[in-house]
Amino acid sequence: MTTYSTEPPLGIAEFTALTPDERVRAARCGRGTAGPAETARILLMLGRPRTCVPGLLAFSLGWTVAGPAFDGRYVLGLALTLAYGLLANLYNAHTDLEEDSRNLPGRVWLLLRAGDRRVVAAGHLLSLTILASAPLYGADYLVAAVLALIGAHQYSYPPLRLKARPVAGLFAFSLAVIGPFALGYRAGPHGGRAPGGEVWALAAFLTVWFVAKGMVKNLPDHDGDRAAGLRTSATVFPDRAAAARAATATTLVGYLSLPLLVLGGALPALTLLALPWAVLAYAQCRAMAKAPDAATANQVLKRDMLLSTAFLATLLVLNEPGWATGFAVALGAAVLLGSDRVALDSRRSEDVRNRPADGPAPTTPRKESAA
Numbered sequence: 001m002t003t004y005s006t007e008p009p010l011g012i013a014e015f016t017a018l019t020p021d022e023r024v025r026a027a028r029c030g031r032g033t034a035g036p037a038e039t040a041r042i043l044l045m046l047g048r049p050r051t052c053v054p055g056l057l058a059f060s061l062g063w064t065v066a067g068p069a070f071d072g073r074y075v076l077g078l079a080l081t082l083a084y085g086l087l088a089n090l091y092n093a094h095t096d097l098e099e100d101s102r103n104l105p106g107r108v109w110l111l112l113r114a115g116d117r118r119v120v121a122a123g124h125l126l127s128l129t130i131l132a133s134a135p136l137y138g139a140d141y142l143v144a145a146v147l148a149l150i151g152a153h154q155y156s157y158p159p160l161r162l163k164a165r166p167v168a169g170l171f172a173f174s175l176a177v178i179g180p181f182a183l184g185y186r187a188g189p190h191g192g193r194a195p196g197g198e199v200w201a202l203a204a205f206l207t208v209w210f211v212a213k214g215m216v217k218n219l220p221d222h223d224g225d226r227a228a229g230l231r232t233s234a235t236v237f238p239d240r241a242a243a244a245r246a247a248t249a250t251t252l253v254g255y256l257s258l259p260l261l262v263l264g265g266a267l268p269a270l271t272l273l274a275l276p277w278a279v280l281a282y283a284q285c286r287a288m289a290k291a292p293d294a295a296t297a298n299q300v301l302k303r304d305m306l307l308s309t310a311f312l313a314t315l316l317v318l319n320e321p322g323w324a325t326g327f328a329v330a331l332g333a334a335v336l337l338g339s340d341r342v343a344l345d346s347r348r349s350e351d352v353r354n355r356p357a358d359g360p361a362p363t364t365p366r367k368e369s370a371a
Helices: 012-016 020-029 036-047 049-066 072-095 097-103 105-114 116-137 139-156 166-173 175-187 197-217 222-227 240-256 258-263 269-274 277-290 294-319 323-341
Strands: none
Touching: 012 020, 012 105, 020 097, 020 105, 036 049, 036 072, 036 105, 036 116, 049 072, 049 175, 049 197, 049 294, 049 323, 072 097, 072 105, 072 116, 072 139, 072 175, 072 323, 097 105, 097 222, 105 116, 116 139, 139 166, 139 175, 166 175, 166 197, 175 197, 197 240, 197 258, 197 277, 197 294, 222 240, 240 258, 240 277, 258 269, 269 294, 277 294, 294 323
16 A cells, blocks of 8 residues: 655655645645644644634624623633634644645645644644633623534534535534624623624624625635535536626625615614725625636635725724724734734645646655665
8 A cells, every 4th residue: 555754855846746635645644744833833824814803803793792891801702712713724624635635735735744633633722722711701602602613613524514515504604703703792791681683683794794705715616626526605506607606696795785784773874884895895706706717716815805804894893993893903903914924824825726626647656665
C-alpha cells in the first residue's frame, strides 16, 4: 500500500501536484509536522477570523436589544462569540477534505502541516471554553450555547451533516449569526425576559440575510463541490452562473426586507440609511456571476465579507449608537483587517486550485522510507 510522508520536502508545490484523492489520503495519514508557533498560526488560518466578524456584530445586536450595557460580561461575550466562529471553521476544515482537495488544496496542506487531530482538538477546546463560561450568563444562555454548538458541529459532521443538504444547509449556515444573536440577547442585561416581536423580527431578518450570504459563499466552490459529489445550494444548479442568479435574487430579498422591520417597529427609521449597501451587494453578485474562474470568484467572495460586515456594522450603530456598539464595530474591524494584514486565512489566492477540479494524471507519490 502506498503511504505518504508528511515530512519535508513534501511542501505546498509537491502537495498540490498530487491528485485530489492523493491529497486527502496524505492529510488523513498526517500527524502534523509543524512546530508550536506554526501550528498556532495554522489553527488561526483554518479558523478564519475574518469570517467570524458578522457573528460578533450579531452578538452585539442581540445584547443591545436586551439593554445597551457596556461591561466585562459583554467583552467576554464578544470573545466567546469569536471562539464560536473559529471552532465552526476548524470543524469544517477537518470534515471537508474531499471538497477542499479540489477547491482549496492549500487549505488541505495547512491541515496536513498542523495535523487533523490537533485541528479537531482545538475545536473541542474552544467548545469546552464556551460551555465553561456559560454559567456566568445564566441557564438560558447555557441552553442557547449548547444548541448553537450542536448546530456548529452538525453543520459539518454526521449524522446530520447539514451542509450537504441544499436547503437545510443554508439555514444551518445562518446559525453563524443567529446563534450569536440569541446568545447576545440571553446574555444581555434584560435577556431573561421572553423575547418580544422586535427580537423575533430581527432573528428572521438575520436568517434570510445570511441564507443569501450562504448561497453566495457556495458559488466559488461550485465545480469542486460537484466533482466531490456534494449537494449544495450552488451544485443543484447546472453551472455557477445559474446559481449566481438565484443567489442574487435571494440577496436582494434579504437586504430589501429591512424596510419591513422599520414598518413593523423592530428597528428605528434611521436604520434605513443602511439600505445603499444593497446596491453594492447586487454589484458583488453580478461580479460573482461573471467571474471566469474559482480564483477570481474567491476574490469577489473576500470583498463580499467586507461588504456584509460593513452593512451589519452600519445597522448596529444606527439601531443603538453607544459605547457597546462602538466597541464591537472597532473590534470587528481590527479582527477583519488585522487578519487580512497578516494573512490569517485559508482561502487565499495561493490556496485555490490551479487546474480542473478532477485533478491531473497521478504523479508518483513520495513513499515512506523502508527504514
